[in-house]
Amino acid sequence: MDNYKIQRLKIMDEMFSQGAWVSFEDVREKLDSIFDRILDPYFDGDMDRAYGSNFRSDIRIIRSILKDPKLNLDPDMLETTGSKRYMKYRYKVPGFRICPVLEYQYTAADYRKLDRALKLLGDNLPSEVYAG
Numbered sequence: 001m002d003n004y005k006i007q008r009l010k011i012m013d014e015m016f017s018q019g020a021w022v023s024f025e026d027v028r029e030k031l032d033s034i035f036d037r038i039l040d041p042y043f044d045g046d047m048d049r050a051y052g053s054n055f056r057s058d059i060r061i062i063r064s065i066l067k068d069p070k071l072n073l074d075p076d077m078l079e080t081t082g083s084k085r086y087m088k089y090r091y092k093v094p095g096f097r098i099c100p101v102l103e104y105q106y107t108a109a110d111y112r113k114l115d116r117a118l119k120l121l122g123d124n125l126p127s128e129v130y131a132g
Contacts, residue, residue, distance in 0.1 A: 007034075008058055009102055016062075019094035021081060024055050059089070065098050073098075 011030055015022045028051050059078075067075040077096060082088045 005054075005058070005061075006102055008054065009061060010099055012058055012062065013097055013099050013102070016078065016089055016091045017095055017097050019090060021088035021090050023082075023086065023088045024052065027055060062098065065101050071101060 008031065011034065012022075012027055015027065015030065031051070062078060063075075065071065066073050066077050074092070077091050077093065079090055079092050080087050
């Protein structure tokens with residue numbers, strides 16, 4: 001995930017954890033105030049459509065984090081209300097956060113395990129495949 005997406009997810013996570021219902025417009029206003037609508041200079045599309053696409057994608061990511069069986073979280077923690085067009089969101093339990101999942105940093109031990117696994121895999125591949 002790119003850093004901008006992680007920042008958006010953290011902001012949404014904070015907003016959902018406060019107990020009040022949060023709409024797409026609320027998130028967009030918060031993002032506008034924080035990022036001051038810094039855009040890619042080559043972006044020539046509809047800004048609302050771009051925000052909407054990112055918002056829907058971010059909601060899917062939050063739901064997938066909540067449903068991950070390894071994390072042992074309540075998959076129904078993200079509540080919704082309203083119609084499809086004017087949906088609002090919040091966490092069932094005020095103060096709940098997924099932010100620690102977003103901030104996981106790989107340790108040196110994680111990198112060593114990955115390095116060993118790649119070496120083992122490379123050592124066992126036929127030479128014509130491994131040579132690339």
